[in-house]
Amino acid sequence: MSGMEEEENAAELKIGEEFLKAKCLMNCEVAIILEHKWEQLQHMSDGGADQVSQVFEKSQAYVKRFSRYKNPDAVRQVRETLSRYSLVEFELCTLGNLCPDTADEAKALVPSLVPGGRFDSDDRVDKMLNDLSLIKKFE
Amino acid sequence: MFFHIVLERNMQLHPRHFGPHLRDKLVAKLMKDVEGTCSGRHGFVVAITGVEDIGKGLIREGTGFVTFPVKYQCVVFRPFKGEILEAVVTMVNKMGFFAEAGPVQIFVSNHLIPDDMEFQSGDVPNYTTSDGSVKIQKESEVRLKIIGTRVDATEIFCIGTIKDDFLGVISDPGGAL
Structure with a gap:
């Protein structure tokens, strides 16, 4: 690890090497990905849709609410x-x-x-x- | 901020699962083990979107379990100090208010709420400007800046401020409902 805990500051783009290189997602993009995943889970035979985590539910509600673009x-x-x-x-x-x-x-x-x-x-x-x-x- | 990243994990599988569906078993177990977890380094794992590579399994001596290194893509939510984001207010009291941005909780202390906003107790506790034009209450949408994060084993907790330019209420539930 690159000691990013000490100096973390998004305003100066100090978010650590790993995240700087990673692909960021806008809320609207996350909404599309999660919607897709949600549909997949519902098609699963063993009631996959019942097992989604709280993190998933909260994130989905959040990105639906704060997506600037829907299409x-x-x-x-x-x-x-x-x-x-x-x-x-x-x-x-x-x-x-x-x-x-x-x-x-x-x-x-x-x-x-x-x-x-x-x-x-x-x-x-x-x-x-x-x-x-x-x-x-x-x- | 949400990110799409590749993570790696060593998965242990019981030999009873070996067979034509080994891969499916591994992936199902991976989802069960990883989705919804949180680590200080990578944040909250929201959803696994794909499995990139499953390496060669290694039999563990004595148990018969096999360890597979699995590389997977996932969507994570990781808040950063200095990041500006939108959040929904979940609770208001005289100490300040709590807001939620996806899985993460953010506390905004009354010192970090503009000085012209006063706390009003009552049925719907809120912070209101003296002229009543701006109000923060439960379900308000606010734009805030994260100024600190605290990480423990299974959760990330943030401290935020709305005392800066272009921060504060973006929608008032009273107006919308």
């Missing part, structure tokens, strides 16, 4: 769109989950956007947020 095509589009902005997975999913309205809000919620020169001007952040809201509008 699987829109969900895919959100990821595609955000991928064009050289974001780290964790940033991408935070933005996709919270859908900020303004550049200031986006930078406050994802402070790691600011350093590094990926977003020199707010225009680029605005364009990204605008792309996101368009997907929502036409969902």
